[in-house]
Amino acid sequence: MPILELDNLSKTYGSTTALKGLTLSVEPGSVYGLLGPNGSGKTTTLGIALGVLRASGGTVRWFGQEPNANNRRRVGALLETPNFFPYLSARQNLLLAADVKRADPRTVDQALDLTGLGTRQHDKFRGFSLGMKQRLALASTLLGNPEILVLDEPTNGLDPQGIAEVRDLVTRLAADGKTILIASHLLDEVEKVCTHVAVLQRGDLRAAGPVHSILATADRVILRPAPDTSIATLQQAVAALPWVSDLKPEAAGAYSAVLATGHGPADLNRALFEQGIALAGLEVRHRSLEAQFLELTR
Amino acid sequence: MFRAELRKVLPYRTVWIILLLFVVLLALFVSAGGSVTLNGQRVGATLYTFPGLWQKLTYVASYFNLLLGILLIILITDEFQFRTFRQQVIDGASVAELLQNKLLLSGLLAVFGMLTVLGLGFYFGLTRAADTASQATVGITGIALYGIQVLGLLSMAALVAVLVRRSGPGILLFLLYAWVAEPLLRFSLPDSLDRFLPAKVFNSLTPLPGQEMIDTVTGPSSALLPTEALPLALVYTALFWGLSYLLLRNRDL
Numbered sequence: 001m002p003i004l005e006l007d008n009l010s011k012t013y014g015s016t017t018a019l020k021g022l023t024l025s026v027e028p029g030s031v032y033g034l035l036g037p038n039g040s041g042k043t044t045t046l047g048i049a050l051g052v053l054r055a056s057g058g059t060v061r062w063f064g065q066e067p068n069a070n071n072r073r074r075v076g077a078l079l080e081t082p083n084f085f086p087y088l089s090a091r092q093n094l095l096l097a098a099d100v101k102r103a104d105p106r107t108v109d110q111a112l113d114l115t116g117l118g119t120r121q122h123d124k125f126r127g128f129s130l131g132m133k134q135r136l137a138l139a140s141t142l143l144g145n146p147e148i149l150v151l152d153e154p155t156n157g158l159d160p161q162g163i164a165e166v167r168d169l170v171t172r173l174a175a176d177g178k179t180i181l182i183a184s185h186l187l188d189e190v191e192k193v194c195t196h197v198a199v200l201q202r203g204d205l206r207a208a209g210p211v212h213s214i215l216a217t218a219d220r221v222i223l224r225p226a227p228d229t230s231i232a233t234l235q236q237a238v239a240a241l242p243w244v245s246d247l248k249p250e251a252a253g254a255y256s257a258v259l260a261t262g263h264g265p266a267d268l269n270r271a272l273f274e275q276g277i278a279l280a281g282l283e284v285r286h287r288s289l290e291a292q293f294l295e296l297t298r
Numbered sequence: 299m300f301r302a303e304l305r306k307v308l309p310y311r312t313v314w315i316i317l318l319l320f321v322v323l324l325a326l327f328v329s330a331g332g333s334v335t336l337n338g339q340r341v342g343a344t345l346y347t348f349p350g351l352w353q354k355l356t357y358v359a360s361y362f363n364l365l366l367g368i369l370l371i372i373l374i375t376d377e378f379q380f381r382t383f384r385q386q387v388i389d390g391a392s393v394a395e396l397l398q399n400k401l402l403l404s405g406l407l408a409v410f411g412m413l414t415v416l417g418l419g420f421y422f423g424l425t426r427a428a429d430t431a432s433q434a435t436v437g438i439t440g441i442a443l444y445g446i447q448v449l450g451l452l453s454m455a456a457l458v459a460v461l462v463r464r465s466g467p468g469i470l471l472f473l474l475y476a477w478v479a480e481p482l483l484r485f486s487l488p489d490s491l492d493r494f495l496p497a498k499v500f501n502s503l504t505p506l507p508g509q510e511m512i513d514t515v516t517g518p519s520s521a522l523l524p525t526e527a528l529p530l531a532l533v534y535t536a537l538f539w540g541l542s543y544l545l546l547r548n549r550d551l
Contacts, residue, residue, distance in 0.1 A: 050388045052551040073390030083385035085376075087310055099302035100389040140389075 001064045003028050003148050003179050004049060009058035011044050011203075018044045019203045021058065026148070026181050026196075031174045033190035033211075034183040035293055036200035042183040043080055045200070046152050050077050063147075073101050076141030077150035082133040086126035090117055090136050093125055094143065103144025111139035114169065130157030138166065148179040155186060167193060191289040199296045206296040213261065215292060220246075220256040221265050223272075224281030237275045244268065256285065299391065303399040306382075307373065316369040321414050324362050328355065328422055346426040349436035351419055356444040356504040359415050363448050364476065366407045367455035371468045374400060374459035384551040393547045397456075401539055404452035412445040440504070443524050447503040450531045451476075453538035454496060460542040489520035496534045502527035 002025035011019040019041045026032045034042050047053035049060050051067050062071040084093040094108045112118045115135040120128075128136065134157050141149050154170075155163045163186070170193050174180055184190050190197065191211065198208035207214055225234050234255065238247050243260040250256050259268060265282050272279060287295075307313055331345050345354065377383040383396060416438075424431055455472055462468040476497050484492035492498060502522040522530070 047550075052384045052387050054548070054550055069387075069390050069392040069395070072388065075388075075390075077388045079384070079388060081381070083381035085306055085380055085382060088306070092305060092309065096302050096305040097385075097389055099299070099305065100386050100391050102390070 001028075002026055002061075003063060004181065005059075005061040005064075006045065006049065007059045007061075009045065009048060009060065010056045011041075011048060011053065012056045017203055019048075019055075022200070022203070022205050023058075024198050024205065024208050026179060028147075028179050029177055030196050031170070031180045031182065031194045033194035033197040034181065034200065035185075035187065035190060035197055035289075036183075037185075037297055039202070040200040040297070041203040042200055043152055044203075046077070046079055046150055046181070046183060050075070050079060050150065052079070073144065074147045075150055076143065076146035076148070077152075078134075078137040078141050078154060079150070079152045082137035082140075084125045084133070084136065084140075087124060089122045089124055090128070090139075091121040093136065094140060097140045098143050101144045107143050107145065111142045114142060115139040116165070131159060131162050134158055135162070138169070148181065149173065151180065151182045151184075153184055154182065155184065155189065163189070187288070187290040187293050197289070199293060201297040211289065215287065215289060220258055220285045220287070221268060222250060222281070222283045222285055223255045223257065223268070223279055224253065225255070226278040226280045229277055234272075234277060237272055237277050240275070241268070241271055254281070299395050300399055300402055302386075302391075303403055307403065310373075312372060313369065316365055316372075317410065320362055320365045320411070321418075323365075324359055324414065325418055327358060327362075328418055331358070332426065343427045346422045348423050348427065348430040348433040349438075350507065351423045351427070352437045352440045353505070354507045355415050355419050355422075356440050356447075357507055359411065359444060360447060360501060360504045363411065363451045364473065366411060366448060367451050367472055367476075368469050370400070370404055370407065370452050370455045371459040371472055372465050373403065374456060375463055375465040375468050378463040379465070381551075383546075387551055394543065397539065397543050397546060400456055404449060404456065407452060408445045408448040411448045412441050415441055415444060440524075443503040443528065446528065446531055446535075447500045450496070450500040450503075450535045450538075453535040453542075454500075457538045457542045457545075460545050493520050493522050494530065496538075499527050499530045499534060503531055 004026040006022055006024050009019055009022040010017070022041070022045060034045065036042050044053060048055045049062075049067075051072060060067050063074065065071055085096070088096070091108065091112070094111060095105055097103075098105050098108055109118075112121050115138050117132070117135055117139060120132065125133065125136065134154065138151075138154060141151065151170075155166050158166060167189055170180060170182065174193060182190065182194065194211055196208070196210050197214055199206040199214075223234075225231075235247065238244050238257060243263045244257050245260070247255055247257045257268075259265070265284055269279060269282055332342055333340065345351070377396075386396060387393065419441075420434065423434060454475075458472045458475070459468045462471055480495050480497045484495060484498065487495075493502070499522065503524050505521065505524060
């Protein structure tokens with residue numbers, strides 16, 4: 001059973017449509033990246049899922065149930081900015097959050113240690129830097145050992161060391177079997193830690209699925225025909241293969257094409273050979289998630 | 299869940315400053331009242347004699363309730379400003395629970411107001427009109443009506459805070475309604491109707507001392523008697539909290 005299911009979710013603000021029928025599901029144990037440029041609907045999606053924004057249409061289900069306070073307590077979430085009482089210390093804020101979550105107050109110490117805030121726990125929130133605030137928000141999400149973490153731009157305001165620490169923390173939690181839904185701009189980070197991604201653009205879902213399959217659709221094969229092969233023959237042969245598309249010339253007499261899911265370079269080599277076309281070279285050019293993201297959101 | 303509410307309120311300096319201000323200003327006002335001269339005569343100890351002291355005190359205290367209203371507006375609008383209502387819903391609180399906490403808090407503020415009036419009443423009554431001490435408990439039930447009045451006014455403050463979501467405009471709207479808008483509305487409405495307006499209903503719970511005497515000169519007052527105002531005040535209180543809940547539940551946080 002998916003931990004979170006969004007079905008045909010939509011949201012409008014006046015005449016602006018922020019989400020257009022978004023459907024996706026987050027399976028237990030996955031690390032799901034929600035990607036999209038500013039204004040793509042990531043935070044709106046998470047806000048609706050977490051019960052602080054009203055959907056204009058569609059449904060949300062947590063743990064197979066209608067959203068309610070009980071199932072939200074099984075979620076640890078950071079949405080946009082860290083939200084705490086400025087006149088309270090880090091510890092007081094976490095104790096308050098633990099009360100709301102019905103979590104054991106003793107988990108406050110663990111959360112402070114995990115996020116490196118132990119020595120600053122008695123300092124007021126208002127005196128914290130953005131990075132410290134973000135750490136406190138992360139500490140708050142860990143209270144009560146939630147089954148899923150929902151993190152909206154968790155590395156905002158963190159320095160490179162802080163970003164690496166968050167990435168390590170997310171990786172560690174994921175390795176422990178924690179389900180994580182993470183919205184981020186940092187595609188390199190997402191590619192390193194996520195098992196699944198969804199790409200949003202202006203409220204539309206552009207792609208969703210396991211990271212390897214999203215990236216596979218972005219991979220291109222580079223073909224180097226033998227010197228005696230005419231271009232027309234190659235084009236004709238490729239056109240006869242319905243699982244090969246977007247054949248285009250590359251540098252130094254090479255060509256590139258995209259293979260449909262389920263077909264590999266070996267299939268292409270075999271199919272061309274059967275049509276009497278010999279290749280001098282064949283390789284796969286992998287694209288980064290960033291390149292694929294830019295392609296999808298162009 | 300109310301423990302979480304206390305965790306927010308108890309360390310908040312603004313809360314203690316306003317509560318202290320409420321006690322000190324009321325005490326100073328009551329203390330200074332004895333030196334007031336009416337028609338060339340000092341009011342003196344007659345102000346503090348039991349059992350009339352309770353009605354005088356609750357009437358005077360009703361003017362200071364606005365401070366408690368302002369405090370509740372600050373506490374509620376802070377939650378919007380700091381986005382902590384939003385965070386607590388994310389963390390697993392329901393909107394009903396959050397509002398229930400504010401309702402309980404307003405109950406605590408009402409108890410605080412009642413205890414303040416009770417304390418000041420006994421202090422001034424027993425130190426400045428000790429000869430009437432035997433009647434100290436007569437009419438003391440008026441303090442319960444004062445408590446209902448505080449609760450009612452705080453329900454109005456809560457509604458304004460949930461509606462406006464920002465402390466400055468919220469306080470302004472609250473004061474404007476209590477001091478300007480409703481009095482103007484009363485002006486344009488017939489007496490038979492204006493006595494049912496919320497602030498007037500709440501005020502009717504602590505009537506002006508000596509109103510009966512004034513009535514003999516100016517004719518009977520159109521204001522409701524405290525016993526008549528009580529059920530209406532409770533209805534308004536429930537209505538305002540109910541509206542606050544609907545507003546909070548149906549709007550984005």
